[in-house]
Amino acid sequence: MEREVSVATPIVGAEEHDNVESVLDSGRFVQGPYVEEFEEKWADYIGVDHAVAVANGTVAIQLSLNALGLEPGDEVIVPSLTFGSTATAVVHQGGVPVFADIDRELYTLDHRDLERCVSDRTVAVMPVHLYGQPAEMNEIREFADNHDIAVVEDAAQAHGARYRGDRVGSIGELGCFSFYATKNITSGEGGMITTDDDELAADLRSLRNHGLADRDTHVDLGYNYRLSELHAAIGSKQVERLPDFNAKRRRISERYAAELGDLEWLEPATIPDYVDHAYFWAPFEVQEDVIGLSGKEVWRRLNNRGVETRHRYNKPLYEQPVFTDHKGFNGEFPWSENDAEHDYESVSLPNVEDVVGKMIGLPNHPNIEEADIEYVIDTIRHFSPHSA
Numbered sequence: 001m002e003r004e005v006s007v008a009t010p011i012v013g014a015e016e017h018d019n020v021e022s023v024l025d026s027g028r029f030v031q032g033p034y035v036e037e038f039e040e041k042w043a044d045y046i047g048v049d050h051a052v053a054v055a056n057g058t059v060a061i062q063l064s065l066n067a068l069g070l071e072p073g074d075e076v077i078v079p080s081l082t083f084g085s086t087a088t089a090v091v092h093q094g095g096v097p098v099f100a101d102i103d104r105e106l107y108t109l110d111h112r113d114l115e116r117c118v119s120d121r122t123v124a125v126m127p128v129h130l131y132g133q134p135a136e137m138n139e140i141r142e143f144a145d146n147h148d149i150a151v152v153e154d155a156a157q158a159h160g161a162r163y164r165g166d167r168v169g170s171i172g173e174l175g176c177f178s179f180y181a182t183k184n185i186t187s188g189e190g191g192m193i194t195t196d197d198d199e200l201a202a203d204l205r206s207l208r209n210h211g212l213a214d215r216d217t218h219v220d221l222g223y224n225y226r227l228s229e230l231h232a233a234i235g236s237k238q239v240e241r242l243p244d245f246n247a248k249r250r251r252i253s254e255r256y257a258a259e260l261g262d263l264e265w266l267e268p269a270t271i272p273d274y275v276d277h278a279y280f281w282a283p284f285e286v287q288e289d290v291i292g293l294s295g296k297e298v299w300r301r302l303n304n305r306g307v308e309t310r311h312r313y314n315k316p317l318y319e320q321p322v323f324t325d326h327k328g329f330n331g332e333f334p335w336s337e338n339d340a341e342h343d344y345e346s347v348s349l350p351n352v353e354d355v356v357g358k359m360i361g362l363p364n365h366p367n368i369e370e371a372d373i374e375y376v377i378d379t380i381r382h383f384s385p386h387s388a
């Protein structure tokens with residue numbers, strides 16, 4: 001193998017090191033100045049009044065639904081092709097995920113399938129800005145307003161993406177971010193909830209901290225979902241790096257699309273001109289019929305040639321055992337009396353079925369070297385189904 005090109009790598013510098021050291025020296029590890037600074041910078045960057053830091057992106061979703069007043073058995077519409085915790089977070093809160101189809105071109109929640117999914121128990125719709133691509137927020141917002149339900153954006157993969165000029169995370173009632181190690185920026189582990197709603201923000205701050213209203217009074221069934229100062233010390237610095245990181249991701253991803261766009265077996269994702277993609281992924285769809293190989297086999301063979309790629313999602317959420325078998329809560333989801341209505345085994349959605357397993361993401365992290373980019377392009381251009 002000539003080279004090994006990794007698909008993602010956290011990038012931290014001397015300033016992150018200095019920040020962490022200053023936390024260690026200060027002895028203040030929880031709810032200190034770095035959490036506050038990280039929240040202020042993130043609210044400012046996204047263009048909202050409040051950002052509430054939490055332990056990770058999954059609990060950001062959970063707390064958001066809790067703050068909206070989700071009751072056991074209430075429903076949340078989610079796309080079927082996304083990371084599992086978009087939907088498991090709903091279940092953890094006692095809610096019912098209702099799986100919608102995806103847009104065939106954009107891979108995000110298909111607004112045309114929402115009417116089929118809504119019921120009198122629906123409290124929210126949760127678009128996911130998948131791979132960094134903003135979902136069709138105008139249509140989703142209009143649907144939510146018509147049904148008087150909330151929009152919770154799962155923006156865990158889309159730091160800095162814009163939809164018609166607005167940053168994702170500022171369009172729904174609530175926006176949820178993850179700062180996991182492979183994301184556009186990281187705090188190691190970490191999450192953030194964004195909102196313009198003062199009351200929701202106050203509830204979220206209490207819920208993440210044991211439901212405390214003051215030092216002595218638990219007014220809610222809260223949690224310890226706080227972010228530590230050590231994590232915030234990294235994240236706060238990373239916010240400053242994000243515009244530069246994203247510009248590099250864009251340049252690399254657009255170059256792949258330009259230089260590989262003529263290949264018949266590998267289609268670059270469609271990106272509408274009214275969005276700014278965050279390029280968490282440089283997404284391509286393997287045309288399995290053309291190359292005569294599955295997306296998984298292409299992924300495997302590229303790995304063998306030293307080109308690490310992302311390859312997800314390979315199972316629709318409605319096929320995941322956790323949902324088909326109603327795993328958790330001692331074998332019974334909180335809505336088990338409604339099982340007949342939520343028999344996920346009978347769900348099959350055409351666009352999800354068509355796309356599943358075909359998506360790969362090429363290495364586009366900001367530290368990639370020019371020679372690596374050239375190697376990726378060359379390897380893919382010379383990729384043949386006849387070589388192992």
Ligand SMILES: Cc1ncc(COP(=O)(O)O)c(C=O)c1O
Nearest residue numbers: 056057058083085086156178180
């Ligand atoms: C779409 C989506 N939602 C939610 C999450 C959960 O974030 P975390 O891993 O920080 O819990 C992820 C994480 O990777 C994600 O990709």
